[in-house]
Amino acid sequence: MKKNPIIPFILIMAFGIGLIFFLSMEGVSNKEEIAATEEAAEGGAAEGEATAGSFDPEAFAQGKCISCHGNTYEGQGSFPALVGTALSEDEIKDVLANGKGAMPGGLVPAENIDAMAAWVKSLE
Numbered sequence: 001m002k003k004n005p006i007i008p009f010i011l012i013m014a015f016g017i018g019l020i021f022f023l024s025m026e027g028v029s030n031k032e033e034i035a036a037t038e039e040a041a042e043g044g045a046a047e048g049e050a051t052a053g054s055f056d057p058e059a060f061a062q063g064k065c066i067s068c069h070g071n072t073y074e075g076q077g078s079f080p081a082l083v084g085t086a087l088s089e090d091e092i093k094d095v096l097a098n099g100k101g102a103m104p105g106g107l108v109p110a111e112n113i114d115a116m117a118a119w120v121k122s123l124e
C-alpha cells in the first residue's frame, strides 16, 4: 500500500488543534482561580475597613498620607513631617478633622481620628 504523503501533516495539524483546545481550557480554569483569589483578598480588605476596632493607622497612612507627607512621614517639599510634630494630640485631631492650609480635612473617618492622632504622636 502506498502511503499518502499528506498524512503526517494532517497528524501534526490535529495535534496542534488539540493543543490549542487544551491550553484554552487550562486558561479558563486558571482565570476562574485567579478571580476567586482576588475576590477573597478584596472581601478581606473591605471587612477590615468596616470594623472600627481593627483600624490600622500605619496601613491607613500608607494609603492616604504618604503621597504628601512622604513614605517615611518625614515630609517633602512644602509638606511638613509627621515625625516629631510640634502639635499636641488634640491639635492633630483638629488638623485631621478640619484640615489646615493645603492639608485636606476628613481624610480619616471620625471614629478613627483618636487612633490616628495617637499614632502620629507615636512616630519618631
Ligand code: HEC
Pocket: 060, 061, 064, 065, 066, 067, 068, 069, 078, 079, 080, 081, 082, 085, 086, 087, 092, 095, 096, 100, 101, 102, 103, 104, 107, 108, 116, 120
Ligand atoms: C494633599 C496632601 C496631603 C495629604 C494627603 C495629607 N496631608 Fe497632612 N498636611 C498637608 C499639608 C500641606 C500640611 C501643612 C498644613 C499647614 O500647616 O498649613 C499638612 C499638615 C499635617 C499635620 C500637621 C503637621 C504639623 O506639624 O503642623 C498633620 C498631623 C497631618 N498633616 C497629618 C496627616 C495625616 C495623618 C494624613 C493621612 C490621613 C495626611 N496628613 C494626609 C498635606 C497633606
